[in-house]
Amino acid sequence: MKNLDLQEIRKQLDGIDQEMVALFEKRMELCREVAEFKIGTGKPVYDGEREQQKIDSVTGMVEGEFLKQAVRELFTQMMTISRNYQYKQMAENGLKANHSFQPVKNLKLNGVRVVYQGVEGAYSHGAALNYFGNEASLYHVTTWDDAMKEVELGNADYAVLPIENSSAGAVTDNYDLLMKYENYIVAETFLTVNHALLGLPGAEEKDIRTVFSHPQALMQCQEFLNSNRSWKQISVENTAVAAKKVILEGDLSQAAVASETAGELYGLKVLRTQVNTNKNNTTRFIILSREAVYQEEAGKISLSFELPHKSGSLYNILSNFIYNGVNMFMIESRPVPGRNWEYRFFVDIEGNLSHASIQNALKGISEEGRNVRILGNY
């Protein structure tokens, strides 16, 4: 008996769904006409005011908080799909996302000038050597900000900056620098980072009282360092500066956390190898240029945008990726300076600026987000 009831209800549901699909099709057909109008008049696809009116009107048609919320979600989704349909038509009419990036076969690598932060023997130096080899002329500056400035001024062709570590996470200062300067990410390189505990040639581990290193490196070695409770951990500019400090000050109770290469360079003794917690500790470095170029084979795009402090704003903007079948690798957020509780998002997606699906997604993002910037395709 029950079974029959269920079948009967399902039959009615099927009937309603059929009507809904037919109405949805009609709605989409009208949206196609809206897109034609917009293509003709140069109006943007996204009209936030109209969408808000629509949500207010449809939620007003039902009673009770549960149904109001359900109708809100349903129409938000439908309008997102409708916008994506319109972006697709715009792309087919040659109205692409605006960007000034030029495709190149290969990046210029021979005889270029490359800047990194720190001193010789720092991990950034290793990353620069990793990517550019010995063909380039490498030099260093004191801060990451200076490295970005060198590229902007044209003193360097490229800068090498750490952006993410597999155990300590994002290098947030460098995300902020991506906003401060108009340099573009043109490549990335990965460096396995193994930290050693380095002391004076005459020192033993039991002599150590103070350990110097870069804050990120100290963080990556927390398990080992915290197991020696009496050790004072002191942050300095970078790991190589820490090594230099230990040798210059000549105090047996001082140690540095840095690479073994830095140890050799400054004449320090390895008291313990691999003191990093994660033995696969890897840092991702980005290569920046002032020229907006991308290699034809590039497969990753970094972009940033800001969103208002409003329920669903991130969810809605990310739908531009979902509906275009674009895969997202990473998302990171940073506060927007001067605007409490509003965030700037940094997103890495899979793809190339020449792909139609990417152009579609970027067109949507650039209409719906604030201060949208494509940081690079590499």
Ligand SMILES: C=C(O[C@@H]1C=C(C(=O)O)C=C[C@H]1O)C(=O)O
């Ligand atoms: C269809 C339009 O384009 C977009 C989609 C909307 C919708 O699906 O109802 C509403 C506003 C626009 O953001 C329109 O402008 O009317």
